[in-house]
Amino acid sequence: MTEIQLTLISDSTGETVNLAAQAAASQFKGCRLEMEIYSFIGRPSDLENLPAEVWEKSDIVVFTLVRNDTRSALLERCKRHGIQAVALLDPLLTVLSGHIGCQPSSRPGEQYIVSADYFSKLSALDFAMQNDDGQSPDRLRNADVVLTGVSRTSKTPTCIYLAYQGIKAANIPLIYKSPAPSSLIEAIEAGRLVIGLTVSATRLVQVRTQRLQSLEREDVETYADRQRIEDEIVEARLLFARYDLPVIDVTRRSIEETAASIRNLIRLKASA
Amino acid sequence: MTEIQLTLISDSTGETVNLAAQAAASQFKGCRLEMEIYSFIGRPSDLENLPAEVWEKSDIVVFTLVRNDTRSALLERCKRHGIQAVALLDPLLTVLSGHIGCQPSSRPGEQYIVSADYFSKLSALDFAMQNDDGQSPDRLRNADVVLTGVSRTSKTPTCIYLAYQGIKAANIPLIYKSPAPSSLIEAIEAGRLVIGLTVSATRLVQVRTQRLQSLEREDVETYADRQRIEDEIVEARLLFARYDLPVIDVTRRSIEETAASIRNLIRLKASA
Structure with missing residues (x-):
């Protein structure tokens, strides 16, 4: 070679x-x-x-x-x-x-050169950190985009990556067998750009297993269980379909690629 | 034009x-x-x-x-x-x-193409999120680098930016008129790469004022006060000097530039 x-x-x-x-x-x-x-x-x-x-x-x-x-x-x-x-x-x-x-x-x-742009990036990053995991649903009206999906569909890294590009992104996690968060429904009804992230079950098992290992925890039995993960993904996809949300499958996408797809959707919405 | x-x-x-x-x-x-x-x-x-x-x-x-x-x-x-x-x-x-x-x-x-690299980035990002603001001092032994400094010296954005490059960065904030956090002293004594971030008072007043505005808060009187900020910066610099820490002045540096300087310091330490 x-x-x-x-x-x-x-x-x-x-x-x-x-x-x-x-x-x-x-x-x-x-x-x-x-x-x-x-x-x-x-x-x-x-x-x-x-x-x-x-x-x-x-x-x-x-x-x-x-x-x-x-x-x-x-x-x-x-x-x-x-x-x-x-x-x-x-x-x-x-x-x-x-x-x-x-x-x-x-x-x-x-x-x-540090400029106004620098402050807008820092402010977008603050926004992403504060709105991680649906922490401040009342501030979603300031979001350029809202990401939703089950745990470990790369919502957080994608939001933060977008923040470095000056885009205010919030994320709302979906919890299995719980009704869709009211903040999510409100964002959809207010006409916000809400994007569903999905992933293959095989990939999600792999990511969640890694996550448990890195946390040195093995106590969360269902978190990386194959059948449970398949059910979670189906439930999420049904929700996306019900509200006609654009969906990005992150299975073979890097964070950079998911972020680029989201930028495209933001532009499409802006020009619509 | x-x-x-x-x-x-x-x-x-x-x-x-x-x-x-x-x-x-x-x-x-x-x-x-x-x-x-x-x-x-x-x-x-x-x-x-x-x-x-x-x-x-x-x-x-x-x-x-x-x-x-x-x-x-x-x-x-x-x-x-x-x-x-x-x-x-x-x-x-x-x-x-x-x-x-x-x-x-x-x-x-x-x-x-999503690879092992992808997992190491996600894991570094998890690390940065979990070790933001000195949350888990006992895990600092896994850090590639530890950043310290007063509030709003861009510790968090820099840590997260480094995470996207697969570098595990933790940050420990310095609190005015409080003794240096024990986790920081332990990290220094254990021979970790600990870097002090500093900034000009003028810039810090500007950044903190923006921060208060974005939070829609005006109640934290001392946070953006010029004299108080100057004292905070001096106190931090004395600490950096006492422990002979490498210092980066972020005043005219973007996040990307600060991160690049840190990568250089990591390489220097590795080859020392």
């Missing part, structure tokens, strides 16, 4: 280059890709702090560096060590530059 | 293309960039569902599409409407392909 050492270098958090490298790497299943990220490499002198193995072992260096002197210094070193370098954002910067008719500002991390 | 309409098209969640576009756009402050993201555009037929305005208004289309037929269909349409198209991942895919000696798999969203 081919082994490739990929070094990711960023003058900011390294998130962009990391996501891009993960996306690209996932297209080559037959080889082992080792990745190492180095963030906050802003000035040419920061390159001196990189461990020697970067220059000895890297096959490819992928970078997002906006300062020209740092870029040149990196490119020069890569060339000297025979390492291929990919400037991830260059094609996009070139096209933008052409349209706008001016050069990029060359200040690293500009997209993270 | 130049106005540019940027359309982002992804066959997966759109996160990669969004982050890259934000990073590139932030380099051009003098112009207004409108961005619209369309995710889960996997097959050529999905292009038909895009609103007509995409073709009428876009100046630039940036895309991450791995299927060749979808790419060709998009490129053809962009050409027909005179829109510049940027294939964000192409340079990286080409270089990887050359090293590995095979073609990409052309299956969208491969990086999000």
Whole structure:
């Protein structure tokens, strides 16, 4: 199996280059890709702090560096060590530059400058934490979206993930053999966007078993019981159908993918 | 002011293309960039569902599409409407392909395939939720990192953000004029990585005032009081100094940047 050492270098958090490298790497299943990220490499002198193995072992260096002197210094070193370098954002910067008719500002991390946006994210995160597990049903009127489903359908992680994107998401859990929470019915009747999350029984057994193990508890007998879980899922799906809720099956979806589907539903509703 | 309409098209969640576009756009402050993201555009037929305005208004289309037929269909349409198209991942895919000696798999969203990684993220998120605000000090021994600081130094959002990267982060709040929590001292003495978060008084007044407004409360008089906040910050900094803790000033840092700095400190400690 081919082994490739990929070094990711960023003058900011390294998130962009990391996501891009993960996306690209996932297209080559037959080889082992080792990745190492180095963030906050802003000035040419920061390159001196990189461990020697970067220059000895890297096959490819992928970078997002906006300062020209740092870029040149990196490119020069890569060339000297025979390492291929990919400037991830260059094609996009070139096209933008052409349209706008001016050069990029060359200040690293500009997209993270703390702004009004920062407060709206923090406020959405507060909202998600306070409205986790249906804690404050009277505040649901401020929610951009309300998620519902049985335990461990990833309602909480999805709400919090959405909060980082500035979206106020609340969640209301469904309890087996209990009537639908009145807060849920009120949200539906008020015309809120309420989305049902469902999952396959096999997956839910697996997730709940893991959950019990991580809590070092084995006392909750029915929580991960297959038959009981199947009944719970059916009951939830009947509720979703009765109120004609949009449903997302999270079985083969990561949190990121579920969140992206929810953003699509929010946009659809906004434009309806 | 130049106005540019940027359309982002992804066959997966759109996160990669969004982050890259934000990073590139932030380099051009003098112009207004409108961005619209369309995710889960996997097959050529999905292009038909895009609103007509995409073709009428876009100046630039940036895309991450791995299927060749979808790419060709998009490129053809962009050409027909005179829109510049940027294939964000192409340079990286080409270089990887050359090293590995095979073609990409052309299956969208491969990086999000739910795997063991998914469970470790969920488990880290559970950990962060359970160990928020020093709730379970006896479980701190399982933490990869412990954050401490006064109220509203972004401990919670940072812990949860780290959790999405699979890092188990706990946080212990410092209470003004109270002795340092014993759980904190134990964690320090046990050699855990404990990081102090600090912030400027001006910023903290701003954040706490916003917090009180969002809670619709004005009864907590001292919480956002300037003099009291300055005293709180000094007290916390003295504690950090006494135990020689690494300190991160979050004043001008976004959550993403604070998290990246923490990842660097975790790596430094691991290699020490």
